[in-house]
Amino acid sequence: MDILQPGPVTVGTAPSASETTPGLAPEQLRELYSLMASVRFLDTSAVAWQRQGIIPGYAPELGQEAAQVGSAYALDLDCDFAFPTYREMGVARTIGVDMVAYMSTHKATWHGGMYDPQESRLAPIQAVVAGSVLHAVGWAHGQTLQGTPGVALSYFGDGASSQGDVHEAMNFAAVMNAPVVFFIQNNGWAISVPTEKQVAGGSVSARAAGYGMPAIQVDGNDVVAVYEATRRALDHARTGHGPMVVEAMTYRRGPHSTADDPGRYRSLDDERIDAGKDPLERLRKRMLADGIADDDFFAAAHETARSEEEAIRAGIEALGPRPGSEMFEFVFQETTPSLETQANRWREESDHA
Amino acid sequence: MDILQPGPVTVGTAPSASETTPGLAPEQLRELYSLMASVRFLDTSAVAWQRQGIIPGYAPELGQEAAQVGSAYALDLDCDFAFPTYREMGVARTIGVDMVAYMSTHKATWHGGMYDPQESRLAPIQAVVAGSVLHAVGWAHGQTLQGTPGVALSYFGDGASSQGDVHEAMNFAAVMNAPVVFFIQNNGWAISVPTEKQVAGGSVSARAAGYGMPAIQVDGNDVVAVYEATRRALDHARTGHGPMVVEAMTYRRGPHSTADDPGRYRSLDDERIDAGKDPLERLRKRMLADGIADDDFFAAAHETARSEEEAIRAGIEALGPRPGSEMFEFVFQETTPSLETQANRWREESDHA
Amino acid sequence: MLESTTATLDAAVEYAEVEHLSMQQALNRALDDVLTADPKTLVFGEDCGRLGGVFRITDGLQAKHGDARVFDTPLAESGILGMSVGLAMAGFHPIPEVQFDGFAYPAINQIVCQIARMNYRSRGKLPMPVTLRVPSFGGIRAPEHHGESLEALFAHVPGLKVVSPSDAHDAYHLLKYAASRPDPVIFMEPKSRYWQKGPVDMRDGGTLSGARIVRPGRHLTLVAWGAMVARCLQVAELAAEDGIDVEVLDLRWLKPIDAEALARSVGKTRRAVVVHEAPLTSGLGAEVAQLITQQCFDTLKAPVERVTGFDVPYPSGDLEDEYIPNIDRILLGIQRVLEYRRG
Amino acid sequence: MLESTTATLDAAVEYAEVEHLSMQQALNRALDDVLTADPKTLVFGEDCGRLGGVFRITDGLQAKHGDARVFDTPLAESGILGMSVGLAMAGFHPIPEVQFDGFAYPAINQIVCQIARMNYRSRGKLPMPVTLRVPSFGGIRAPEHHGESLEALFAHVPGLKVVSPSDAHDAYHLLKYAASRPDPVIFMEPKSRYWQKGPVDMRDGGTLSGARIVRPGRHLTLVAWGAMVARCLQVAELAAEDGIDVEVLDLRWLKPIDAEALARSVGKTRRAVVVHEAPLTSGLGAEVAQLITQQCFDTLKAPVERVTGFDVPYPSGDLEDEYIPNIDRILLGIQRVLEYRRG
């Protein structure tokens, strides 16, 4: 399979391709499982937090654990950089972002999250659909200019692929031969709109050929296949071959966000049929079959996930609102007299009230 | 040759394909020649008008006569509608637009031209690159909704293809199966930027497949091939098969506009080599060889072109500025008190001065 | 221009006299009525079809009017607005939605350069009867870009008209009115008021052009629009306890602004405060203040005060109440105006 | 904030004292200096490389600094600005160009939601030292969308700074200054003044923050920016013939506006007219007028007058002179203010 041909190439959908473990050692597989378990537990907990009034809203990634963990696991954090949307909690967790700082956005504490993007190698949480895809291209081109080996990993969805910015980004990247990987999580839905009403031609990866870019379409519920596809794409970009597309076919099992009611636009049957095999269950079975892990391992992984979540929840519950002065503080590096005047009046009036 | 396959199909580049006359009768070939001759004469004259101070600026289409005349000739003016850029003088002439009203834009009389777009079947002249591509899709979808047989013919350039709006338009059109033909004049340049620095993957038609759309790449200097490709694409769209791409490979022989100096970014040698065979000369030779026209015919065509130009120039020279009151008059269908107040003050102050 | 009549689309629809509706229901009914009365009307946007919109404003409309007339589009705002231009050229009356205020930005090029100019460019031959619905303003603790106030931008664009209702009654009638005009109207819906119920006189919209005095008063005029109108009414009640009689003027039309109504009200009260959620600098409050000053210069007792959002990006939910003009800040603004003494 | 010092990039460059340059040359020299002094600077946009820009502002820079640092992009403004965000995140100092004012609209989403907010969103961790050059305003008989004035839009956006030079000297120094700041600056170049020559003191930029009095006067303050400054100076000369001593204030910074300078000037003259090319409604003139009124309410002899473009799309060349404030209209505005008597 030559994935460096322009045009979509599918890996991981046939059991033969997906169920082999190209370069992953048993401890890596165990790590992948543990990550997915942590992400799954935190994700479902976050939905519960919202129901309990701990956070006002959340965009669950249930079903996309393999796509997020597998892709982020392939990053070289010494030099690469990831650009998330609003749904990449699993990416953040995989690359080791402070999860209280990450989840703070969903507590409405600060837009974009409170982690340090430069240290974390993760751009701020992005609420504009397709908003950061061009940033990834610019950042990647910066690596070329600097002669550094970093690759940008740009996350976006099937819905986002309709935005003009994605086209501009792909074209810029291909013209400039920028080291960027466009990683699409095609999860079947953009809120209520199914992929077939969104993505003409049926897949985002099919568009790559038009830009002279190679693409891989991968079973997004197979964490190993996702890892492998992303690793190859990162290598491709890192070795000067330019941008590449990876499209992970997965399924948004939950609602779009805690404010959404999927029952209005899809049936439970749809969900059952389209969701495919559960990413965690799938890896678990395989590890058991391969003798890579036993029940104790899984129990321990789940216990770790539970205690992690407990700590994060405690952090989130303890997180107070930011002082209002920060509204003014972070607008500029160099503030302005007019802003200072406004900040002063805000302070006086707040004191008064 | 099955042009209804997704993906680019080339017609007209091989002499065997281009030099046959699929469905065109001799009088139609003569008409095509006459149109190209009129367009050529008016176009080169307009450059001269600019040098003579008759008009402040102009965007010549020298070298693109076949692409413009051939494509517009395929329209069914009873139901189709064309969406031009700022360079489609040949399209306007071919479909019979009042050329004084058309050229008035270049005299800086009125943005968009002074012809009636609805009657002319030609949208206003569009100065925003890629600005009207989505309009064509919307108009086309309107035909579907109404059950009318019209097809939208959307003109744009290789440079325009980089704009996000073109992607959104292609995706919308393909998702909605809208009867629209995207007609790209790939003339090698976007002002000073050559296609290879503009269009990743090398051609715009190559992108069609990604949307599940068929495409034809055609020798844009062969008026018959262009006509034939456009006719097929219009048929395709008209018969309910959805959108299609036609990319006419041609060459902008002149400057981008009368304000441009191509000597700064390309050599005369480049121009000679890349321009290919002259569209008029090519058709002339072929008609002579086929015995379809003689020297008298060509002399007459050129004489007609000359006298047409004379009349248009007279019209343009006679064209006075529009009354300033029209600034206010055409903002809305229903004006506003605030605008009336401003118009009144403008009137008083103009009278005063 | 904006005529002082109720919408005249009503032939096909039968009404009860007064209904008690939320603004969401009122807008939904307005769209239903327009779709029923005018076969050229189309309602579309992201999630507007099957889902009925993330705010349910288009709820049930696809089921009733069919998926040719009420439909989901791909996720691309420039596409939605650009397509609207072509549909209008083909004789339709598009009522597109952008899902949230902040997602109007990707469509600005099509709005400013195309929708707002096509009538002008074509010398009146290509009218653009496009009513763009924009769920607007803040106050619902939403994610980034979901609480923006774009009225100053829209109002500055030649060729656009801009309106924002503050209650269910106006929402119903202004939307029907806007949708029946031949010019493009940006319809800014105060999303924090969607669920607020109020009486809607279904038959008689009253005067739909211009501003509306929602509370008469003698001492000072509060000018507001959208969600700030209700807040100003609260403020007026509180001020009344201190014997200050505040007039509250709902501007409604943000372009064209009803300059006469401003002059009439402030001509009487001789003091004015303008309130909006958008940032201060170059906000619409400056225009309102200047229109008042221009017309009432001789009688004005104090410079017009602006109580607005700050020149900062709309903050996250936790800081929303610090940003949006609250009752205290508006009261303090009123106090500054009342206490103003020439130096 | 905007510090009152000249740019401090100059280590690597040697200057003559005063040169006579067109604004185009001055801007070109400024970019050359910045590219020389700061290796992180990148200059790019449509036709900015080989051609040197349609206005030749980047002429010769690619040849001198290489096509890695000065380059052509594909034809996509959102792409250009979006890429700038990523380059800034990677530590570069992008100086992108949009070819004409009207083609900033396709990039508004990236400008407003990304460039202007990344510093805020990241709590100061991702500064955006992006200087966006926008050839701006009208007056050159150009095609549609080539004569727009977007300052009111930009000035309203939290997180942006906006500046416009009116002569070659300021063009040179303000561009170097803007390019050396850590915040995004929209640099609006008055294209009708590109070919106008003037003395440029290469070593001493003078005070670069705030407004600048270009002509002192006692009777009335004319506030302007960009190409309107030169016109206001002409007006002042004509008015002087009638014994009217007009002060001309070049606002320069359109965000933040130098409110103090406005107060100082109008505090003295007690009368003001603000002039701009952009449409009247919700234009920056409203903000300027309100800032003046707010600060000088007691002493102001007449309401601030606005002489501006109309609320119409920027017209074709033939009607340009009817649209842009001309000498007569400005003189009439002055007259209205001078003749104003309290009723």
Ligand SMILES: Cc1ncc(C[n+]2csc(CCOP(=O)(O)OP(=O)(O)O)c2C)c(N)n1
């Ligand atoms: C520019 C823009 N338009 C609209 C929205 C509202 N919105 C938020 S998420 C979403 C759907 C996104 O779908 P997709 O890209 O497939 O990502 P997913 O939610 O499936 O992860 C929409 C329409 C937005 N955030 N940004």
Ligand SMILES: Cc1ncc(C[n+]2csc(CCOP(=O)(O)OP(=O)(O)O)c2C)c(N)n1
């Ligand atoms: C949105 C936008 N950006 C920039 C420009 C300036 N501009 C006018 S024409 C042009 C080049 C267009 O190239 P192409 O699409 O290939 O058409 P051609 O000029 O070759 O016919 C540019 C950059 C514009 N008019 N609109």
Ligand SMILES: [Mg+2]
């Ligand atoms: Mg999705």
Ligand SMILES: [Mg+2]
């Ligand atoms: Mg071209």
